[in-house]
Amino acid sequence: MPFAAHTYTLIFLGKCGLAFPPAPALCSRKSQVDCSESPPWNTTEPSFRKTTKGTAEQILYPINILRNVAIESATTHYVLPSDIELYPSDNLAPMFIDMVLRHPMLMNAEPPKAFVVSIYEVKEGTEPPRRKSELVEMLRNETALPFHKTICPTCHHVPKAQEWTNEAPRDPEQLNVFHVAQREGDFKNWEPIFIGTRFDPPYEETLTWEGQKDKRTQMYALCVLGYRFLILDNAFLVHKPGIKNYTIDTWRDGLVAEQNHYISTFLTSRLVSIYGQKEECTI
Ligand SMILES: *[C@@H]1O[C@H](CO)[C@@H](O)[C@H](O)[C@H]1NC(C)=O
Ligand SMILES: *[C@@H]1O[C@H](CO)[C@@H](O)[C@H](O)[C@H]1NC(C)=O
Ligand SMILES: *[C@@H]1O[C@H](CO)[C@@H](O)[C@H](O)[C@H]1NC(C)=O
Secondary structure (H helix, E strand, O other): OOOOOOOOOOOOOOOOOOOOOOOHHHOOOOOOOOOOOOOOOOOOOOOHHHHHOOOOOOOOOOHHHHHHHHHHHOOOOEEOOOOOOEEEOOOHHHHHHHHHHHOHHHHOOOOOEEEEEEEEEEOOOOOOOOOHHHHHHHHHOOOEEEOOOOOOOOOOOOOOHHHHHHOOOOOOOOOOEEEEEOOOHHHOOOOOOEEEEOOOOOOOOOOOOOOOOOOHHHHHHHHHOOOEEEEEEEEEEEEOOOOOOOOOOHHHHHHHHHHHHHHHHHHHHHHHHHHOOOOOOOO
16 A cells, blocks of 8 residues: 555646536537647746636636545545645655554544644745744744635634644654544634545535635535544645735635525535534534
């Protein structure tokens, strides 16, 4: 069994495009690819998908389809459905495997578990920290911040975040569980990135990245199914350097409103019929 394998899902944008709902009419077999053209990812745009904004062939980023494809293609039992711009701390995968081998009860299916990896962002021009001790120093001098602190402080508000920062890992070379939480109360909107297994409920494929809350429906399912969220003491993810600030984007705000409406008028009842309902679980 490989201890760690990486699956990257690449999207190639062509005439067929990637649209929701899918538009087969756009996908003609006669489409020709001009190989003399510069490849679509060869761009200095910070995020090339933004260049499609407002054009006739507008493509929304089908992030959950990509997450599910990557999970289904994984050759390992445990999976970390992360984003390409999130860099894991050193040795995350081997340290995780070492942890579950030392504590085999962590492999029990009951109660179901999600191993949470906290996310941070760092200032432009800084070197992303690789070890917790480096991250903690950067949090102290404010060159690092909890993820999206300036955009949506509650979205990534992590239970016991302050204690996590103040407490050194039990063993700097090992991974252990720092705290076991549930997605309830103050954390009912929590959308963590976590190490799970290929058998966790899938991400909702009709949601787009632009519409936001793309992980919330899956989190609702985990909440109803009684998942425990085990926060890891010595592992984290750091976003590509650069602090994101809130900027007004009426195009995106429109998509967010549309997706919120779709979630509340349609998806919620579907999720309730699939997973059931618990008063303390929200989408
Ligand atoms: C990428 O873009 C640069 C600048 O537009 C160009 O000079 C270069 O040839 C391109 N590379 C490829 C592989 O097309
Ligand atoms: C903040 O801390 C990091 C890690 O110790 C260090 O590399 C960096 O120079 C510090 N930056 C400032 C502005 O103090
Ligand atoms: C975000 O705001 C901070 C503080 O005001 C600033 O230093 C930083 O350059 C801004 N980042 C971007 C990407 O505009």
